[in-house]
Amino acid sequence: xxxxxxxxxxxxxxxxxxxxxxxxxxxxxxxxxxxxxxxxxxxxxxxxxxxxxxxxxxxxxxxxxxxxxxxxxxxxxxxxxxxxxxxxxxxxxxxxxxxxxxxxxxxxxxxxxxxxxxxxxxx
Numbered sequence: 001x002x003x004x005x006x007x008x009x010x011x012x013x014x015x016x017x018x019x020x021x022x023x024x025x026x027x028x029x030x031x032x033x034x035x036x037x038x039x040x041x042x043x044x045x046x047x048x049x050x051x052x053x054x055x056x057x058x059x060x061x062x063x064x065x066x067x068x069x070x071x072x073x074x075x076x077x078x079x080x081x082x083x084x085x086x087x088x089x090x091x092x093x094x095x096x097x098x099x100x101x102x103x104x105x106x107x108x109x110x111x112x113x114x115x116x117x118x119x120x121x122x123x
Contacts, residue, residue, distance in 0.1 A: 002026035002112055004095050009117030012085055016121070020080040022095030022114055029107060032098040034071060034078045038091035038119075048093070049080060062088070085121045092116040 008020040024031060035050035049059045049069035057069050068081040078095060095114040100107055 002028060002099050002101055002110070004097060004112050004114035006093065006095050006114040006117040009093060009119045011120045011122065014085060014087060014121055014123050016085055017081070017083045018085065018119060020082070020093055020095075020117060020119075022078040022080075022097075024076040024078075024097060024099060024112075027101045027103060028076055028099055029102050030100045031071075031073065031076060032100065032109070034069075034095070034097040036069060036078075036080045037094045037096055038089075039094070039116075040088075040091040043091075045094070051078070082119070085119075087121045087123045089119060089121050092118055 003025050006022050012018050032053045036048045037045050038048050039045040051057050051069045066084045071078045094116045097112050100109045
């Protein structure tokens, strides 16, 4: 079974930094597009940043210049470096990925979600 596990969340003061990690495990053949989402209390889940298979990146306007998404394909891991954090960044952060895996002589491509990691930014 393919799994995504986030880590690196916690409590940080405004202006501080955190780095989130998302590690994929299982019978992985290839990880295609990946992204970070977040959901704040009372708000809809939103796409924060994404990185494609060719390394292209996109960010929601509110985090441009502050957050950096990256990936290490050899480690099946994605990162989100969050700098100059604001209280508005407080949310549960989820990793998401399109993953191709091999099972019983067939290849499958599915979309996976991690369980989420809490990020709290105090003012």
